Amino acid sequence: MQQPELGKKIAELRKLKGLTQEELVEKCKLNVRTLQRIEAGEVRPRAYTLNVLSEVLDYNFNGVSAKLPGALLLFVRNVADIINLKKHTMKKVSILSSTLLIVFLGVFMFNFRSVSKSEQVLHVVVKEQNTNSIKWFNSGQVKQLMNDYASDACFYRNGHPAYCGKEEISKAIQKAVDAEAFKLTTIDLISLHVSGDVAIEKSLTTSQLPNGQFIRTINIQHWQRSNKKWMIVNDIDVLLY
Structure with missing residues (x-):
């Protein structure tokens, strides 16, 4: 959902819940001016802010359910913060790893000895998607x-x-x-965890700059199955070096 429709929807939901702007910002830890600008359609809220509004207003704004399990909601919030961190790489990786651990322990507790048909299908989809991503990006498709x-x-x-x-x-x-900023060289799957209709993929992507230097990113993709088809609903890239 884009602005100004997003702002109108937030204002509508706030009023349906009988909340003033002051009451909503108190619950979301925002300032009134920020909410006023969002509702007026002047700015789009950051991912973290939108997820907090989703939780308080009980509405799906991003394709990520407002009723997310606590650990997965924490994952979304923390990843948004990681993207904006201006800290050392190792600190980014440490925070990301800790968040993922919470997700895996809190959300994806299932029997690893039994691989479901859905998981088998997704493994094939992910493998094809990673292979095709290299080909399609490098050829501009x-x-x-x-x-x-x-x-x-x-x-x-x-x-x-x-x-x-x-x-x-x-x-x-x-x-x-x-911009021909880089070319993808490899995408290596690190892990794929599936729980029902939700899955988290973690991959290591290696790219080559025009000067020949290689850079790596950790890529986290949040997949969701709808109408028997797996689709990416969140795609997060975190630069390593």
Whole structure:
């Protein structure tokens, strides 16, 4: 959902719950001016702010359910903060690893000895998606890259604001393609954890800069199954070096 519709929806939900702007900002730990600008459609809230509003207003704004299990909601919030951290790489990795541990222990407790048909299907989808991503990005086929993304997916790129919606994600990727900033070389799957219709993929992506230097990023993809099809609803990149 984009502005100004997003702001109107937030104002509508706030009023339905009988909350004043002052009462809502107190619950969300915001300031009134920020909420006023959001509701007026002047600015789009950061991912963290939007998730807090989702929780308080009990509404799905981002394609991530407002009724998320506590650990997964914590994951979304912390990843948003990690993207904006201007700290050392190891601190980023440490925080990210701790958050993932909470997610895995709190949300994805299932019997590893029994691999469900759904998980088998997703493993195939993820493998194909990683292989195709390299081919499609390097050849500038941005439209094909969007095939596995939900319409309201969000992309969190290290050091950049969140891009939400397939159109915005497509524009961001197209800019990188047009700038020839780097080429993807490998995407190695680290882990894939599935619980019902929700899954978290963790991969290591290696890219090559025009000067020949290699850089690596940890990529976290939040998959969700809808109508028997797995789609990416959140895509997070965190630069390692």
